Amino acid sequence: MFPEQKLGYTYEEYKVTADWLLANTEHRPLIAIICGSGLGGLAEILKDQKVFSYSDIPNFPQSTVHGHAGRLVFGTLKGKSCVCMQGRFHLYEGYPIWKVTFPIRIFRLLGVETTIVTNAAGGLNEDYKVGDIMLIKDHLNMPGFAGNNPLVGPNDERFGLRFPCMSDAYDSDLRKLAKTVARDLGYSEFLKEGVYCVLGGPSFETIAECSMLKRLGADAVGMSTVHEVIVARHCGMRVFGLSLITNKAVMDYNSESKANHEEVLQTGRERASQLEKMISRLIEGIEPNNNNVC
Ligand SMILES: O=P(O)(O)O[C@H]1O[C@H](CO)[C@@H](O)[C@H]1O
Numbered sequence: 671m672f673p674e675q676k677l678g679y680t681y682e683e684y685k686v687t688a689d690w691l692l693a694n695t696e697h698r699p700l701i702a703i704i705c706g707s708g709l710g711g712l713a714e715i716l717k718d719q720k721v722f723s724y725s726d727i728p729n730f731p732q733s734t735v736h737g738h739a740g741r742l743v744f745g746t747l748k749g750k751s752c753v754c755m756q757g758r759f760h761l762y763e764g765y766p767i768w769k770v771t772f773p774i775r776i777f778r779l780l781g782v783e784t785t786i787v788t789n790a791a792g793g794l795n796e797d798y799k800v801g802d803i804m805l806i807k808d809h810l811n812m813p814g815f816a817g818n819n820p821l822v823g824p825n826d827e828r829f830g831l832r833f834p835c836m837s838d839a840y841d842s843d844l845r846k847l848a849k850t851v852a853r854d855l856g857y858s859e860f861l862k863e864g865v866y867c868v869l870g871g872p873s874f875e876t877i878a879e880c881s882m883l884k885r886l887g888a889d890a891v892g893m894s895t896v897h898e899v900i901v902a903r904h905c906g907m908r909v910f911g912l913s914l915i916t917n918k919a920v921m922d923y924n925s926e927s928k929a930n931h932e933e934v935l936q937t938g939r940e941r942a943s944q945l946e947k948m949i950s951r952l953i954e955g956i957e958p959n960n961n962n963v964c
Pocket residue numbers: 705706707735758760788789790791871892893894895930931934
């Protein structure tokens with residue numbers, strides 16, 4: 671007989687972590703931000719910070735990837751209370767998918783209404799350049815096709831429905847707002863909108879894989895985000911997502927370029943200040959939702 675496999679945390683385990691955070695900070699965030707690879711500087715937009723190392727938070731997984739600091743930063747932006755993950759979790763780190771998405775339900779229990787997900791991604795769309803910012807309008811969940819979905823296992827109705835809808839995963843009003851913000855900042859030239867595809871990683875894609883993903887309708891490819899978005903939508907949070915195109919996916923057998931994590935982090939550093947400005951303005955424009963689930 672195989673030992674019984676744990677399929678997730680219990681509601682009580684989520685509560686222990688959320689209650690510990692509520693007891694250790696006065697912040698009551700309505701907005702959460704997840705920083706992608708090399709984008710941890712986004713947390714610097716928050717004032718009156720209260721910072722926790724993941725290692726100090728009960729039940730929290732640890733960051734193991736270069737460019738993911740492993741800190742939870744609470745703070746305010748123009749009077750709005752926010753929480754920011756400097757470091758996310760990925761399947762390729764060896765975490766089961768329910769650990770990868772653990773912080774999302776914690777955010778919900780803290781009272782978060784809107785989650786902003788960011789990531790570094792390879793551009794598959796030929797019109798994309800390195801440094802472009804892609805608003806995510808939809809996703810392709812490749813691990814999900816193989817049964818690795820974060821909602822697998824018993825459903826806890828206290829979080830959400832057994833069969834949540836995903837056709838409206840990325841909030842269209844927030845995307846509209848982001849386009850207005852980008853236009854006002856003079857960023858329209860490098861703003862794109864497209865479909866993000868998640869793969870398990872950690873190896874980057876082969877040329878044949880890139881060509882397949884492009885034909886399937888993906889504009890950018892990465893190793894994160896989608897699992898978080900599914901859990902956030904399951905528990906009724908609004909989601910806004912963006913990908914920084916850190917490298918162009920290699921599509922040509924004669925190409926000399928090779929995807930690498932250093933290039934990913936370097937592009938993040940180069941676009942950091944524009945991303946900070948854009949997300950700050952976006953957050954300024956997000957209206958509270960009276961904790962209504964949507
Ligand atoms: O998705 P984020 O965490 O931004 O990071 C992306 O960049 C890393 C590869 O360089 C992978 O972890 C990929 O998912």
